[in-house]
Amino acid sequence: DTAVSQTPKYLVTQMGNDKSIKCEQNLGHDTMYWYKQDSKKFLKIMFSYNNKELIINETVPNRFSPKSPDKAHLNLHINSLELGDSAVYFCASSQVLAVYEQYFGPGTRLTVT
Amino acid sequence: AQSVTQLDSQVPVFEEAPVELRCNYSSSVSVYLFWYVQYPNQGLQLLLKYLSGSTLVESINGFEAEFNKSQTSFHLRKPSVHISDTAEYFCAVRENSGNTPLVFGKGTRLSVIA
Numbered sequence: 286d287t288a289v290s291q292t293p294k295y296l297v298t299q300m301g302n303d304k305s306i307k308c309e310q311n312l313g314h315d316t317m318y319w320y321k322q323d324s325k326k327f328l329k330i331m332f333s334y335n336n337k338e339l340i341i342n343e344t345v346p347n348r349f350s351p352k353s354p355d356k357a358h359l360n361l362h363i364n365s366l367e368l369g370d371s372a373v374y375f376c377a378s379s380q381v382l383a384v385y386e387q388y389f390g391p392g393t394r395l396t397v398t
Numbered sequence: 399a400q401s402v403t404q405l406d407s408q409v410p411v412f413e414e415a416p417v418e419l420r421c422n423y424s425s426s427v428s429v430y431l432f433w434y435v436q437y438p439n440q441g442l443q444l445l446l447k448y449l450s451g452s453t454l455v456e457s458i459n460g461f462e463a464e465f466n467k468s469q470t471s472f473h474l475r476k477p478s479v480h481i482s483d484t485a486e487y488f489c490a491v492r493e494n495s496g497n498t499p500l501v502f503g504k505g506t507r508l509s510v511i512a
Contacts, residue, residue: 289441318499326486326507328442330499341499375441387500389434389441 288312289390291376297396298366306361306393308376315380316340317359318387319351322373331374334359363395371397400425400491404503411479412511419474419506421463421489428494431472433463436486436505445487448472449494459483484510 289310298304310317318341319331333341337353348364363370376390405420423429433445446457453465463474472489486507490500 326436326505328488328502328505330501333499377442386432386444386447389443391441 289376289378289388291374291390291393293393294391295394295396297398299398300366300368302366303362303364304366304395305363306374306376306395308359308361308390310357310376310378310388310390312378312388314378314388315356316378317353317356318377318379319359319361320375320377320389322375322392324372328375332359332361366395366397368397371395400429400493400501402489402491402501402503404487404489404506406506407504408507408509410509410511413481414478416477417475417479417483417508419487419489419508421472421474421503423470423472423489423491425470425491425493429491430494431463431465432490432492432500433457433461433472433474434488434490434502436488438485442488445474479508479510481510481512483508 292307316335318333320328322328331345332351334353350362353359373392373394375392377387379387401424403422411417431448434442435445436442446455448455448465456462461476486505488505489503492498492500
């Protein structure tokens with residue numbers, strides 16, 4: 286069984302559209318994250334949720350809005366997509382206050398044309 | 399705030415040769431250190447981690463890393479690489495308190511040549 290899953294795996298869309306990426310974890314973790322990996326492979330945290338509450342919100346445009354309906358899900362909605370949003374987006378999860386491993390999803394490759 | 403520097407963006411090495419991927423970090427507080435591996439078109443997988451105790455940590459597939467506090471380094475080594483080790487390797491750091499996010503280096507592309 287997949288521990289952290291993301292859908293879709295690939296997403297191609299035009300500028301100005303609104304799109305969502307879904308993430309689910311079946312590990313029973315309390316904390317979930319969204320990371321963005323740019324074209325140069327640089328990974329950076331975007332958001333972190335703990336038990337459905339936002340605890341980390343890095344400098345990310347307001348067009349990005351995470352939503353956590355329950356602690357097993359953390360979705361990412363992006364409004365008015367721009368060319369610069371093209372990247373691979375990774376979801377991850379970990380135990381609360383765990384200093385251990387963050388489990389990553391397979392990634393969603395978003396291409397904005 | 400923490401930062402991570404991976405000095406080499408690409409490391410080509412012949413099969414069965416040794417390799418070292420360098421990682422240095424900067425932090426004003428105590429940290430935990432990690433190496434993640436990303437195989438082509440896949441997500442990240444934890445390779446090994448340093449939390450406390452012995453400064454030398456090992457993975458199940460022959461990699462090891464040594465935490466050096468005085469040099470603020472956490473270099474990754476393998477005495478003999480395989481073709482299957484070809485991947486992107488990321489060093490990461492996080493504060494050792496609270497639920498803080500990982501801060502990643504920019505990655506090192508290891509290419510193993512037959």
